[in-house]
Amino acid sequence: MRILMRRFTRLGYAAFLVSAFHTASVSAAPFVQTPVQGSVNDDLNPYPDKPRLTFKPDGTFKLTVFSDLHFGENPWDDWGPQQDVNSLKLMRTVLGSERPDYVVINGDLITGENTFRENSTLLIDEIMAPINEAKVPFSSTHGNHDNQANITHIEEIERELEVAPMSYTRAGPNGVGGTLGPGNYWVPIYAKESDLAPILILWFFDSRGGFSPNPNSIPVPDWVDASVADWIKSESEAMETAWGPAGSSRAALTFMHIPPHAIQAVQPTITAQKNPGLNADFLGSGSVQDSASAGNDKPFWDALNTHIENLHAIVSGHDHGNEWCAREPTKNVIFCFDKHSGYGGYGQAGWGFGVRNILFHTPNPKASVETWIRLEAGETRARVILDDNYGR
Structure with a gap:
């Protein structure tokens, strides 16, 4: 019997329960935004020619x-x-019913080792079509299968920017990201359009992996490069200079395709009661950053947790059989897996296909955030509240 979803080999790639949520449940003090002096078009605004993204x-x-x-x-x-037809149907179904304010595509858009070099970027056109139709702003990260013989991260970024006018994806500065890891950037979200400072920063990091393109096709390191650590520090300092300390003024949410290496040690503590959601993918070689020799993603991991304040969660994909959220104890930070969305890629019967939703009920940076898995047919599961009590 033919398996619907092909399993790919990782070995070579370097090498939320609550029934309802009410704003009254937020334990933080009433939120009052502090005015910030500055120019709407200051140098720190990375999107001067794009619409300002805001809470409703x-x-x-x-x-x-x-x-x-x-x-x-x-x-x-x-x-x-x-x-691909099945995946496009899922995207249109979810976008039509969920009506998100923002979409994230969190890596492995393309299985680059299977595509043909001459038309591989045209697959980006297919993926962008439902998002363009929904007219929703979005960002992408890229994964190990987006660096392969016939495609690279930068080629996908460039094509996306050509065909998707509501894309906020961008390449990071030169010298940041290491070999074939250009997708390190952040997106500001404002409470309202007239505000001079954002209330939420969405950070996107390039965990690389895969192989360099033909003809060399050599393994690409599968971790966020150490150069990103210094960039996080400098960007955070620039934000403080322009907008004041984060404190109670702004929150953060981060996305990367491959989970940080530290998450591997968390999996043995997972329980269905505390960490609902599918837990069917064992974290081992190839499933977290720098699986072969722990430590190469440590500069990034330390910088992320030192300089990015009010971090609600770190969100990754890559491991198709996992959906859970958990607290990583050494940094006291919450990590969440995505939900495998595409019909391509490996899987097993019963895993299903869907998305992770993340809902901010208020722009208060200290307030809790709700997240859950939504399956293609509309079923929801693994609903949890991300707050100071979660995972303890």
Whole structure:
């Protein structure tokens, strides 16, 4: 019997329960935004020519995260293209019913080792179509399968910016990200359009992995490069200079495709009661950053947890059989897996396909955040509240 989802080999790649949520449950003090002096068009604004992203007038902000779409598998037969058709249907279904304020595509957009070099970037056009139709702003990260013989992260970024006018994806500064890891950037979200300082920063990091393109096709390090650590520090300092200390003024949420190495040690503590959601993918070689020799992602991990304040969660994909959130004790930070969204890529019967939703009920940076898994047909599960009590 043919398995619907092909399993790919990792070995070579270097090498939320509550029934309802009410704003009254937020334990933080009433939020009063402090005015910040400055120019709307100051040098720190990375998107001077794009619409300012804001919370809704009711004070909410909802993100929907697609992960591991894996377009482009088996283009030489009928099976592969049909998986892309299925994935596009899922995207349109979810976007139509969830109506998010922002979308994140969290890596492995394309299975780059299966695509053809001459038309691989055209798969980006397919992936962007439902998002363009929904007219929703979004950002992408890229994964180990987006660096392969016939595609690279930068090629996907460049094509996305050509065909998706509501994309906020961008390449980071030269010298930041290491080999084939250009996608390190941040996106500011404001409480309301007239505000001079953002209330939420979405950070995106490039965990690289995969292989360099042909003809050399050599392994690419599967961790966020150490150069990103200094960049996080300098960007955080620039934000403080422009907008004042984060404190109670702004929060953060971060995305990267491959989970930080420290998350591997968390999995043995996972329980269905405390950490609801599928826990079917064992974290070992190839499933977290720098699996072969722990430590190479430590500069990034330390900088992330030192300089980015009010961090609600770190969100990753990569491991298709995991959906849980957990607190990483050494840094006292919450980590969440995405939900495998694409019909391409490996999987097992019963895992299903869907997205992770993340809902801010208020722009208060200290308030809790709600998150859950939504499956294609509308079923929801693994709903939790991310706050100071979660995972303790």
